[in-house]
Structure formats: structure tokens, C-alpha cells
Amino acid sequence: AQKxxxxxxxxxxxxxxxxxxxxxxxxxxxxxxxxxxKQPSSGEMIFLIYQGSxxxxxxTEGRYSLNFQKARKSANxxxxxxxxxxxxxxxxxxxxxxxxxxxxxxxxxxxxxxIA
Amino acid sequence: xxxxxxxxxxxxxxxxxxxxxxxxQTLNHNVMYWYQQKSSQAPKLLFHYYDKDFNNEADTPDxxxxxxPNTSFCFLDIRSPGLGDAAMYLCATSRDQGGDQxxxxxxxxxxxxx
Numbered sequence: 683a684q685k686x687x688x689x690x691x692x693x694x695x696x697x698x699x700x701x702x703x704x705x706x707x708x709x710x711x712x713x714x715x716x717x718x719x720k721q722p723s724s725g726e727m728i729f730l731i732y733q734g735s736x737x738x739x740x741x742t743e744g745r746y747s748l749n750f751q752k753a754r755k756s757a758n759x760x761x762x763x764x765x766x767x768x769x770x771x772x773x774x775x776x777x778x779x780x781x782x783x784x785x786x787x788x789x790x791x792x793x794x795x796x797i798a
Numbered sequence: 799x800x801x802x803x804x805x806x807x808x809x810x811x812x813x814x815x816x817x818x819x820x821x822x823q824t825l826n827h828n829v830m831y832w833y834q835q836k837s838s839q840a841p842k843l844l845f846h847y848y849d850k851d852f853n854n855e856a857d858t859p860d861x862x863x864x865x866x867p868n869t870s871f872c873f874l875d876i877r878s879p880g881l882g883d884a885a886m887y888l889c890a891t892s893r894d895q896g897g898d899q900x901x902x903x904x905x906x907x908x909x910x911x912x
Contacts, residue, residue: 715898717900717901719903724905725886725888725905725906725908726903726904726905726906727841727888727890727901727903727906728903729900729901729902729903732898732900734898773840773841784895785843785846785855786843786901788840788841789840790839790840791840
């Protein structure tokens with residue numbers, strides 16, 4: 683079964699608008715970490731934001747925020763005031779359990795295109 | 799001030815000819831990872847080192863080996879590359895294996911097989 687599901691293969695957003703990229707996850711472990719990465723066409727993976735399963739508040743990092751709904755097992759990434767440089771592939775990833783020798787599992791990604 | 803450096807950015811090799819990809823880090827992180835990413839797919843973990851302890855993923859082909867001679871360097875060796883091994887190879891590091899530790903990636907090496 684898919685551990686991480688990103689249902690939007692591609693998204694378009696107008697420059698300066700906000701956009702939400704969906705991510706749902708599947709785990710029975712109470713402790714886990716959720717990550718979002720950005721991958722521009724040049725290939726490098728850039729860490730954006732992290733949310734721990736026990737964190738009480740939604741994570742925020744500059745223009746990035748994470749809409750964490752634990753009961754629904756969703757961790758959507760919100761990008762505010764989109765910029766042309768935000769055009770990239772975005773991956774949601776999970777690590778379970780919270781500590782220990784466990785791999786990071788990635789979703790299939792969402793390709794975001796920002797339109798001028 | 800790149801922190802995870804992969805060389806080369808692009809590598810072309812012949813079918814069956816061994817190839818080595820390199821990764822170095824200036825972060826002094828304990829853990830180093832190698833991922834394979836094929837076109838339009840998510841990265842797939844091949845193996846990782848926690849310090850000198852090597853951890854191989856169950857479905858990593860025997861064709862793929864890794865070496866970590868010291869904290870800073872890690873190598874990916876592909877003994878007899880096949881056409882299916884053409885991919886982007888990503889190296890990543892993390893301070894330790896805690897669940898809240900993000901992985902820091904290099905720019906990747908894009909491997910082509912002729």
C-alpha cells in the first residue's frame with residue numbers, strides 16, 4: 683500500500699497567488715515525521731519544511747506552511763505569494779517511527795508550474 | 799558554500815563498464831544516503847551509512863555497492879551498469895537518524911548508459 687499519496691500530478695498557479703499541494707499518508711505508528719522537498723529541473727532536492735506527529739502547531743517556514751490534519755492523515759503544503767522560481771517538482775515524504783533506522787519514504791510528487 | 803557535493807554532475811558510461819559516483823559533505827553529518835531517481839519518479843533509497851555501519855535496502859541490486867572511507871566521503875559503485883541503471887543518483891546526509899532530522903541533498907549525478 684502507498685505510504686504517501688500525492689494525488690495531483692501537476693498544478694498550475696498564477697504568480698502571487700497561494701497554492702496548496704496535497705499529501706496524505708498511511709501509518710499506524712503514533713510517532714512519525716513529515717517532510718516536504720522541492721526539486722527544480724536542475725535536479726537538487728531542497729528541504730522546505732518539517733512537521734512532527736506530536737507537534738501541536740502547524741509548521742511554517744517563510745512562504746511555506748504545512749496544513750497538518752492528523753485525524754485525516756493529511757499534510758498539505760501551502761505556498762503563499764507564488765513566485766516564478768517556485769516552479770518545480772514537490773515531494774512529500776514520511777519517516778516512521780520517529781526515531782531509529784528507518785528510511786524516508788517519498789510520494790510520487792506534484793509538478794507545480796507558476797504562470798506570470 | 800555547497801554542503802553536499804556530488805561529482806560529476808553528468809556521467810556517461812558504457813554498458814557493462816564499472817562506474818563510480820562520488821559524494822562529499824562539509825556538514826560533518828553521521829549519516830549518508832544514496833538514492834536512485836528515475837525520470838518522473840520519486841527517489842528510491844539504495845543504501846545508507848550510519849557512521850561506518852552500512853545498511854542495504856532489501857531490493858537494492860547486487861550490482862550496486864558503496865564505500866565510505868571517512869566521514870566526509872561516500873562512493874557509489876555500479877559494477878556492471880545496465881541500460882536500466884540510467885537515472886539521477888542523489889546523495890544525502892543527515893546529522894543522525896532521528897525522525898525529525900531533514901536530509902540534505904546534493905545536486906545529483908545524472909548517469910547515462912551507452
